[in-house]
Amino acid sequence: MNCEIKADLAEIERLAEIIEEYGKTHNISPKIIFGINLSLDELITNTINYGYKGDKEHRIGVQLTLTPEEIEVEISDDGLSFNPLDQPPPDINQSIEDRPIGGLGIHLVRKMMDQVKYQRQGDKNILTMKKRLEVD
Amino acid sequence: MKILENKKSNVTVIELDGRLDSSTSSLLEEKLLAGLGFGEHNYIIDFAQVDYISSAGLRVLLMAAKKSKAAGGKVVLSALVDNVKEVFDIAGFTSIFMLFVSQEEALTAF
8 A cells, every 4th residue: 555645744644544444454453553553653743843944845655565474664755864763762761750751752663563674765764664463 | 632621629630532643732732731820730631532642642741740740739641542551651651640540530649
């Protein structure tokens, strides 16, 4: 499945509905679809908020590939070169007072997915994630 | 995202309905900042009608927890569905927020 959204936060909910439909059609568990939607949201929100210079309109591509064992999700954008995986993991054992606000998005993606990879290809950021499907 | 607010003695109960994400969390942030500004420092945030939360939502909750604690109050949460609870677990938020199965039980925290 291939789709493209505008680089606009309001598009994320529409994308989530497309992914949910895809999950129903292909009989993927709602828990896995939730994790995929959360990961897409976190990464695309980062790109929209920090990935572009200027007012030019941008689009973001999302591709889903299903095999019997796993689902692969690829996000491609033409934003500034940025590897979100360079971010150090947060310390999640700190008290309310000590915990910094923010920095949790990529942590959620890493925990929700089984594999996350970043590549820069030409003028594009390509983020590829894999999630194993639950075998009954 | 719909936000319903009501007061039970010295506690402000906020019922959320919808997704708590990067495009809706600012609504909750404004609501909480306004209340904190008026000197309301005790909150129950009810998640019964929330089926989705992202880090943008977590950010607002942590901000409110810090501010209310600094003022001698607290923010507690009720009725989290499984998917939302899992996000809290992964973020380490289940150790910094008190969670209750219902609003009624959450009131016992105050």
